[in-house]
Amino acid sequence: MKIQPLADRVLIEPAPAEEKTIGGIIIPDTAKEKPLQGTVVAVGRGTKDEEMILKAGDTVLYGKYAGTELEFEGTKYLIMRQSDVVAVLA
Numbered sequence: 001m002k003i004q005p006l007a008d009r010v011l012i013e014p015a016p017a018e019e020k021t022i023g024g025i026i027i028p029d030t031a032k033e034k035p036l037q038g039t040v041v042a043v044g045r046g047t048k049d050e051e052m053i054l055k056a057g058d059t060v061l062y063g064k065y066a067g068t069e070l071e072f073e074g075t076k077y078l079i080m081r082q083s084d085v086v087a088v089l090a
Contacts, residue, residue: 003072005044005079010054012038012062012078037061037089038078046082054082059089 005011015037039059046052054060067080 003042003077003079005042007044008047008050008052008082009044009079010040010082010085011042012060012067012080013041014038014076014078036064041077043082050082052082054085054088060085061087061089 003011037059040054040056042056043052043054062078062080062085066084067078070077070079
């Protein structure tokens, strides 16, 4: 079974949060900033009003509160509209 987004939605695997220490103190996962970068895993077909320009494998930047979090087979993903993606990294 795999996830196939519909319409103008994209499935993104967020980049892992970086491990940070401050003076020997390790910051727990709950206090880490969410990454704002990820890799597109799957895309929908677009709509008649909005052509799908993203493709699987693109590395993208997205807004801090964009998308809906979901977990599938132990991997965390975000699903969001293409318009919530702000840039594609070259």
